[in-house]
Amino acid sequence: MLAAGASAELTDNISFARLDVRRPLDRFSQPELLAQQSLALVNGNHFRARQQLVILDPAKPLDKKLDRLTNVRALLLPEGVTEVPAYLRAHLAAANVPVLYLADTAALAELVLREWHAAAPPLRGLVLAGGRSQRMGQDKGQLAYHGQQQQRAYAAELLAPFCHDVHVSCRPDQITELEYAGLRPLPDSFTDLGPLSGLLSAFRLDPNVAWLVVACDLPLLSEATLSYLVQHRQPGRLATTFQSPENEWPEPLITIWEPASYGQLLRFLGLGYSCPRKTLINSDIELLAPPAAGELRNVNTPEEAAQVRSELGTM
Known part of the structure; x- marks a missing residue:
């Protein structure tokens, strides 16, 4: 429908609904669409967030992005990585940040759920x-x-x-x-x-x-x-x-x-x-x-x- 010139297309599937729109979403529309969500995961390479889960990928060092690591909740080690870089240990010296393996999805889910419950509004x-x-x-x-x-x-x-x-x-x-x-x-x-x-x-x-x-x-x-x-x-x-x-x-x-x-x-x-x-x-x-x-x-x-x-x- 969009290819034919429609401005919006709504798909009502059995298990999900989807809305595709031609116009770009402004900075007010995006939060409105996600208003009912209690947790949002964003790509920290492109967006800032109040809290961070940091994946320690040796191919993508973070020494130039330390200003984005304002509230690190966990460090995640991919396969083959066993050490936290010295510059990151120094940056997080005052914080007791847990270190988890990225493949340990159960431990990661438990941490996210615990953080989510702790952040419940008063x-x-x-x-x-x-x-x-x-x-x-x-x-x-x-x-x-x-x-x-x-x-x-x-x-x-x-x-x-x-x-x-x-x-x-x-x-x-x-x-x-x-x-x-x-x-x-x-x-x-x-x-x-x-x-x-x-x-x-x-x-x-x-x-x-x-x-x-x-x-x-x-x-x-x-x-x-x-x-x-x-x-x-x-x-x-x-x-x-x-x-x-x-x-x-x-x-x-x-x-x-x-x-x-x-x-x-x-x-x-x-x-x-x-x-x-x-x-x-x-x-x-x-x-x-x-x-x-x-x-x-x-x-x-x-x-x-x-x-x-x-x-x-x-x-």
Whole structure:
């Protein structure tokens, strides 16, 4: 098709899809195409990378390229090579760099996997509490199910053991009351998008972390269930979430959203979809069966709140 003058050709194979385009890819298009990838291997002879795996090929000495070796993670010995050159040992003297045989693919794969896990983005916590709570008739975040503690504070307390810090998404008019309650408000910088407002506002604050998100209307949620979610996190996927017991769809309001999801959420918003669940359904995610399905129950009306208080014995 390209030879006949077409500008693009899409091949949908059984095991892969491929897009060939005539126009050159600009520096913004290339990262966008690879946005869902958690690991990229590049040819260090032509491109720079944050970390390096160095193959010690005697025919291609590196003494003129030491400025590119900024964070060497391993030295790889091809067949017939047994020594690390003196100039390279001197350059890496302060670093404890492992030396592996290039043919030992199992050891190399183990090293790459270990480095990948170590580089997983840190977790920050977000309680979604900026809604108008119209069906409840009052702010759901201010309701108390566990003694006198308001639900938004209870949710923040649940998140704290797993996160570097915890924010509470809110409308601008809620900032003062949240600060007075000892919570850390994160006012919506995206507005009128429902839960997506808080999620996008969190990523605008810090796009390089994963956000562990819970809604404020989940009074039955336990630390054990959140621990299960964190333990089964898959940073290489867009998100890690639970399957809703009601309809088997992803539950977007108890989810670990990885940094790559920021662009995906914005892309779906540009297509006219402001529902985070829509993004999850159409993305590569880790979908878990909840260990305690009843804990995922949302409380949206006074009748539901009374029922939960009865179950908890806090009438």
